[in-house]
Amino acid sequence: MKSTQFTAHLGGEAAFALRAAVEAAVRAPSVHNTQPWTFVIEDGEIALRADADRKLTLSDPAGRELLISCGAALFTVRLTLRGFGYEPLVRVLPDPDRPSLVATVRLGERGEPDEHTRMLRAEIERRRTHRAGFTELPVPDRLVEALVLQAGAEGAKLTPVRSPAAVRVLAALTCAAQDVQSQDRAFSLEGIRWALPPDSSRKDGVPAGSYPREAERTSPHFAQRDYAHGHPWGNDNDQSMSASTGVVVLLTTRGDSREDWVAAGQAMQRALLHASAHGTDAAFHTQALEMFHLREFLRQELCSGDYPQMIIRLGFSFDETVSVRRPVAEVLQER
Ligand SMILES: Cc1cc2nc3c(=O)[nH]c(=O)nc-3n(C[C@H](O)[C@H](O)[C@H](O)COP(=O)(O)O)c2cc1C
Known part of the structure; x- marks a missing residue:
C-alpha cells in the first residue's frame, strides 16, 4: 500500500501517537501470521480494515479467525493510545455497508496512563507464540x-x-x-x-x-x-x-x-x-x-x-522464538 504524506491538522504528538498505535498493532498475533489487516490514518482517525485476500478460505470461510486476529490488533491500538495518554474512542464494525471496516479509533480525552496500561504496553513487542510443551513450573x-x-x-x-x-x-x-x-x-x-x-x-x-x-x-x-x-x-x-x-x-x-x-x-x-x-x-x-x-x-x-x-x-518456557511482520508502510496509508 502506498504511503502518502501525513497532512492531518492534528498536533505532532497526536499524529505520532496514531502512527505508533499502528506500528504496535502489527505485532498482534494472527492466524498463521497472515496479518490480515490494513490501516488508514485520516482526519485524526485510524480505520482498521480486514484484508479479505488474506483470509483462509478453507479453514476459516466465515472469517472468524481473521476477525479474532483483527480484534487483537484493535486492542493493541487502544492500549498504545492509552499509553500515550489518550482515551481511545472506538467504534467496532461501525458501518454495515462496509463489512471490511473492523473499527475506527479516534483520540479522546487526555489522561495519565495507569500502571497496568504501561505494563501491558511493554509486552507488545515481547509476546510470542510458543509451540512446544512447558516447564513443570506451575502457573499460579x-x-x-x-x-x-x-x-x-x-x-x-x-x-x-x-x-x-x-x-x-x-x-x-x-x-x-x-x-x-x-x-x-x-x-x-x-x-x-x-x-x-x-x-x-x-x-x-x-x-x-x-x-x-x-x-x-x-x-x-x-x-x-x-x-x-x-x-x-x-x-x-x-x-x-x-x-x-x-x-x-x-x-x-x-x-x-x-x-x-x-x-x-x-x-x-x-x-x-x-x-x-x-x-x-x-x-x-x-x-x-x-x-x-x-x-x-x-x-x-x-x-x-x-x-x-x-x-x-x-x-513457562525457556525458549526464545522468532516471528516476522510486514513493514508498516505495506499496511498503512496516511492521508
Ligand atoms: C485466531 C488465531 C489462531 C491461531 N491458531 C494457532 C494454532 O493453531 N497453532 C499455532 O501454533 N499458532 C496459532 N496462532 C498463533 C499464530 O500462528 C501467531 O500469532 C503468528 O504466527 C504470529 O506469531 P507471534 O504470535 O509469535 O507474533 C493463532 C493465532 C490466532 C490469532
Whole structure:
C-alpha cells in the first residue's frame, strides 16, 4: 500500500501517537501470521480494515479467525493510545455497508496512563507464540484468575479447564483435527502457503525458527500444526525441560457474531499481554475449532453452549522464538 504524506491538522504528538498505535498493532498475533489487516490514518482517525485476500478460505470461510486476529490488533491500538495518554474512542464494525471496516479509533480525552496500561504496553513487542510443551513450573492460580478478569473486561469468557478428563478431550480433538487436516490435500496446501522455509525472506507466515524441530510430547498431547510439512525445519532450542501441557484455557463468547469475534480477539490479546508480563507464554491449538462438527461438539460438551473461539495452553518456557511482520508502510496509508 502506498504511503502518502501525513497532512492531518492534528498536533505532532497526536499524529505520532496514531502512527505508533499502528506500528504496535502489527505485532498482534494472527492466524498463521497472515496479518490480515490494513490501516488508514485520516482526519485524526485510524480505520482498521480486514484484508479479505488474506483470509483462509478453507479453514476459516466465515472469517472468524481473521476477525479474532483483527480484534487483537484493535486492542493493541487502544492500549498504545492509552499509553500515550489518550482515551481511545472506538467504534467496532461501525458501518454495515462496509463489512471490511473492523473499527475506527479516534483520540479522546487526555489522561495519565495507569500502571497496568504501561505494563501491558511493554509486552507488545515481547509476546510470542510458543509451540512446544512447558516447564513443570506451575502457573499460579492468582494469575489465571487475573486472566479471567482481563478477558471478561473485553466481553469474552476465559475459562481454565481444570478437569483432567476435559483436558484429555480437548487434546484428543486437537489431535483428531490435526490428523484430518493433514490428510486433506486442500487444507494442507492452504497451510503450506503460510509455512516459511528456513531461508525465506517473507515477512508474513510462520517462520521455520518459530517451532522446535523435535519437541517432547506432553501428556496429554496437544498436536501442533505441521508447519514443516515433512521437511527437517524448526529451531534447535533445547526442549528437554518442556514436557508439561501447562494450564489449558478456553476463550468463549455468548454469541458467534462478527462483533463477538472482534471482542474475542481483543480479550485474547489483553489476556496474552497480561500473561506475558508475568513471564507466562501461550500456545494455541485452534485446529478443532476450524471443523464445524468438532467445534459444535466442544460448544455443547465443554462450553455450556457458549461458542469456543480459542484453545490456549499457558505455561513457562525457556525458549526464545522468532516471528516476522510486514513493514508498516505495506499496511498503512496516511492521508
Ligand atoms: C485466531 C488465531 C489462531 C491461531 N491458531 C494457532 C494454532 O493453531 N497453532 C499455532 O501454533 N499458532 C496459532 N496462532 C498463533 C499464530 O500462528 C501467531 O500469532 C503468528 O504466527 C504470529 O506469531 P507471534 O504470535 O509469535 O507474533 C493463532 C493465532 C490466532 C490469532
